[in-house]
Amino acid sequence: MxxxxxxxxxxxxxxxxxxxxxxxxxxxxxxxxxxxxxxxxxxxxxxxxxxxxxxxxxxxxxxxxxxxxxxxxxxxxxxxxxxxxxxxxxxxxxxxxxxxxxxxxxxxxxxxxxxxxxxxxxxxxxxxxxxxNYIPKSEVDYYTRIHGLEMQQYLMPFLSDSLHKFIMEVNIHPVKVVLNLQNLAGLADHLPDIKKVVEMMCEKEMKRGPETNETMAFKFHYLAYTIDELLKFKQKKEKADDKKIDVVELFIRNLLKPGKDGHLESMDAFIKECIREFPYRESTLFRQMVTSLTGLDPPSALSIINAAINGQKGFIDNISVCSTCGEEKPAKKCSKCKAVQYCDRNCQRLHWHWHKKACQRLSQGVETTEAPVKPDAAELSSEIQNLLIS
Ligand SMILES: [Zn+2]
Ligand SMILES: [Zn+2]
CATH class of the missing domain: 1.25.40.20 (Ankyrin repeat-containing domain)
Known part of the structure; x- marks a missing residue:
């Protein structure tokens, strides 16, 4: 004093x-x-x-x-x-x-x-x-230099700023993680390198002894897992030679697929698998997450990892969030049904495949008995042009 x-x-x-x-x-x-x-x-x-x-x-x-x-x-x-x-x-x-x-x-x-x-x-x-979620930039820059007997650095220096922003992002919704990989300069073209570095950061964090920040280590694991799943998905799709729709958009669409009651089952399964694959099973954090997952009436896997990483209870419960990427307090609304919110037109577009039917129902207040419409990309984009966000 x-x-x-x-x-x-x-x-x-x-x-x-x-x-x-x-x-x-x-x-x-x-x-x-x-x-x-x-x-x-x-x-x-x-x-x-x-x-x-x-x-x-x-x-x-x-x-x-x-x-x-x-x-x-x-x-x-x-x-x-x-x-x-x-x-x-x-x-x-x-x-x-x-x-x-x-x-x-x-x-x-x-x-x-x-x-x-x-x-x-x-x-x-x-x-x-x-x-x-803060990490000193030096922790990332470490991988831009050659150490000991290494033949070359793990990270090209020009990727350092983007990777630093990527790992500090607070919104850990998997769609947001994927969007960040697309939007932060350079990352999308170097996914295998980025994944490798983030995995090494996870391992390094767990080896700090008493200084270990398990939360941060799990977050690194989660980010690396998401990149890995995206890479595997890309490989699969490239083999199938399906060029009609952007592979990343398809990956996002799969994550947002609603199950019964509108519950996001495939996203839930995605995150549960990520928790199961966390290699440090003796850690307190791992045991806490498994306990929450296996309890009576468990919350969504997303809210469990959000509680683990951000110390927050609930994700979608109290605050309004973007229906696509989970960003809090989004600025826009679907102008037709006014029932869902989005950050911007891109988020709306990415969700439209699933929201389309619900939108009709919500805006008319009646159940539709129509067969599901099979949209193609061009139809989708012209349609959404008429559905201005407000
Ligand atoms: Zn959004
Ligand atoms: Zn709508």
Whole structure:
């Protein structure tokens, strides 16, 4: 705990704090263009970065970090770090910006709580998840170098940024994992390498001894498993020479296939198999997941791994999620039935094959007795053009 009495602020320092208080990015930019040290504290022993983190303003936080704000600088009387304040703000972008600048996650305040624990305490589970899924970039960069007797590195350096983002993604819905593999630069063309590195990261994590983070190890296993299944599926389809539909889209479609009661049976089976294949059966986490799976009236496998990785109960229960990729609070709705939500047109398109019939039923309020329509890709896309998302 600091016993320091704060020094009076200079005029420039006060102006900086005022700009942060007013969320005035432009004003702050002009103030920072001079070479000014932003590692100072005000009368409450709070630094500009701590104030900005508490306000949850990502742009201002980044400006201060770029100006040389020390992310772990802390004289606060209750030892709240910038990361504690960010967790309290509820803005996960701010949390991530601080982590990427080296914020320590295990620092505790004077009541013995870490930033993740404080964020959980005020119900900001999105911030907890970002902290719990954080991996220093150096852990990925390790594989871009040649070690010992290796002939070459396991990971091409240009893939490092994408892979880092991929493994830190908080939304672990399998469709989101596949979409990330498609969307993060370079990954889709190097799936075998990516899989190998993620598998090695899993093994390395389990060998850390008392430092082992089982949750992270399982997450690596899950990501590698998903890549492996995608690779196997691609191989199978390429042999069958079926070029009518994109293989990745077909893989996603299979995951989203509804069983009886709309329950996603094939996705459930996919995740259960992944849990069964986790090689570290003596781990506490493995036993916990198996116990949940085999209990009376078990929750979906997705909510079990989400509870394991993100410490959250339930996935689809309370919050609205995208029907395709599980992203929370999606911005759009199916304009016809207004009963399902999506991130964007792509997510809607990927789900349309299964939603089509339900959509009709939901929007008319009657059961349809029509035979299932066999859609082809072209028909599908022209149809969906008329079904604008709103
Ligand atoms: Zn989505
Ligand atoms: Zn609909």
């Amino acid at each position: 600091s016993e320091k009495t704060p020094k009076p602020l200079t005029e420039a320092q006060q102006k900086i704090l005022d700009a942060i208080e007013k969320n005035d990015v432009l004003q702050l930019k002009s103030l920072l263009s001079e070479k000014i040290n932003v590692n100072f504290v005000d009368g409450n022993l709070m630094s500009p970065l701590q104030h900005a983190a508490y306000k949850g303003n990502k742009e201002i936080v980044q400006l201060l970090l770029d100006q040389g704000a020390d992310v772990n600088f802390c004289e606060h009387q209750h030892n709240y770090t910038a990361l504690h304040f960010a967790g309290l703000s509820g803005n996960r972008e701010v949390v991530l910006a601080l982590l990427l600048s080296g914020a320590k996650t295990q620092e505790t305040n004077t009541v013995g709580r870490t930033a993740a624990q404080m964020a959980a305490f005020v119900g900001h589970h999105n911030c907890v998840a970002v902290i719990n």
